[in-house]
Amino acid sequence: MTTSSDNGATAPTVSTQIHLASRPTGWPTPENFSTVRVDLPDLQPGQVRVANTFVSVDPYMRGRMNEGKSYVPPFAVGEAMTGGAVGEVVASTADALPVGTTVLHQQGWRDVAQGDAAGFTAVQRVPGVSDSAFLGILGMTGLTAWVGLTTIASIREGDTVFVSGAAGAVGSAVGQIARQLGAKRVIGSAGSAEKVRLVTERYGFDAAFNYKDAPVREQLPEHAPDGVDVYFDNVGGDHLEAALDVLNRDGRVAVCGAIAQYNTTEKTPGPDNMANIVKQGLTLRGFTVGFHLDQAAEYQQAMGPWLRDGKVVTDETVIDGIDHAVDGFLAMMRGENVGKMVIRTR
Structure with missing residues (x-):
């Protein structure tokens, strides 16, 4: 299923999402997760639809699978999990984020995200650097x-x-x-x-x-x-x-x-x-x-030249396909990754 985007191309209308099926006891297993395909509603004014390119899996997400008070609410059983993601706007009713804009957001664990434009931040792509860097060394x-x-x-x-x-x-x-x-x-x-x-x-x-x-x-x-x-x-x-x-x-x-x-x-x-x-x-x-996002600009000013001059290097482990996101997460928890673990979704 597709829908027309602002530039006449087509945009996906189905989102493949990873939901938390049950709360793990000890090490998570694939049975604690489910893959769900969700039909997306029409965009409302001021919203965007984003085809994710990469989604992040991180150790802190294990804590969010538990029930209980923490610095962020736990994932809800039966609902899509969230986390860092980077992608491209494929349909938009928001002037500030036209089709083709690369954005960073927190609707990970899915291949297509949708919501109010305020929840998405435009980023300037870096020539020669994968967009996944916005989830890693530049993020x-x-x-x-x-x-x-x-x-x-x-x-x-x-x-x-x-x-x-x-x-x-x-x-x-x-x-x-x-x-x-x-x-x-x-x-x-x-x-x-x-x-x-x-x-x-x-x-x-x-x-x-x-x-x-x-x-x-x-x-x-x-x-x-x-x-x-x-x-x-x-x-x-x-x-x-x-x-x-x-x-x-x-x-x-x-x-x-x-x-x-x-x-x-x-x-x-x-x-x-x-x-x-x-x-x-x-x-x-x-x-x-x-709680320290106000330091992002200072950090990026410092890191940019270090990366450019080769003073800092970065590695990542890439797993292909949103259907393999759980595999990637579990491998990361076992320490099988080198550098940042990301899931490539397109």
């Missing part, structure tokens, strides 16, 4: 790394920085941005020998280790003989405990995620060395990037 992923280092951890020139999940989308950005901001030494953890090599050889970390080889608490001190000043935490659990052992006086922790416990069915015990927070005068501060 929330990169901004998360920037905010965590600058606002939350107050990085200083000469700092030693430890990053957990260093081969992931956020982690790889953190290490590279830290270097550009004057870090003396950057250390990362990853989940395989191949990823450890990637972190050091491609992303320029000074050192990295495979957290599966031996306890993090044993490995981290070997790579941080002079301690750590900033810890960017994507994992929590044993990584946070190890960092608390080696953080220097006035050390700062930017708590971004806790992927180690997203799929647990029992309460995770806390670190046994919390007293170090007092002894060393440490600061631990959690954050979500949605």
Whole structure:
């Protein structure tokens, strides 16, 4: 089914969407999701219809599958999930977003999105750069790394920085941005020998280790003989405990995620060395990037030249087809991606 767009072409009128069928207990399974095809209504004044090009799957989405209070409402059972997406306007009744405009929005987990134009933001495409970058290094992923280092951890020139999940989308950005901001030494953890090599050889970390080889608490001190000043935490659990052992006086922790416990069915015990927070005068501060969007312009001004000059590199793992979005999400949760995981929908 199609409908005429403003330029005489045709636009899809059916949206293939991924719905949350049931709330997972522990690790999600394909049975927790359903694929639904929805007939879209005619556009009302001031609305747009967008053919998504890429949609994002991210660790935080696992938390939204649980019921309970959080910084964003949980996904509703029986309804389409949401998340970052980039696409092209294919039908419009909004003068500000004509057909052909590339837009960024939060109606992910579907191949076609529709709604009021206010929910879509026009972006300027970058020659030679995939639109998926707006979901990664030029979007929330990169901004998360920037905010965590600058606002939350107050990085200083000469700092030693430890990053957990260093081969992931956020982690790889953190290490590279830290270097550009004057870090003396950057250390990362990853989940395989191949990823450890990637972190050091491609992303320029000074050192990295495979957290599966031996306890993090044993490995981290070997790579941080002079301690750590900033810890960017994507994992929590044993990584946070190890960092608390080696953080220097006035050390700062930017708590971004806790992927180690997203799929647990029992309460995770806390670190046994919390007293170090007092002894060393440490600061631990959690954050979500949605409360710091005012820094996006400053970040993009800094990142643009770094990308252009090759001082920052970025990778992504692409899964084709909205019907495989769940596969991509589960693979990302298992750590099978390199860099940002995105679903290509057209």
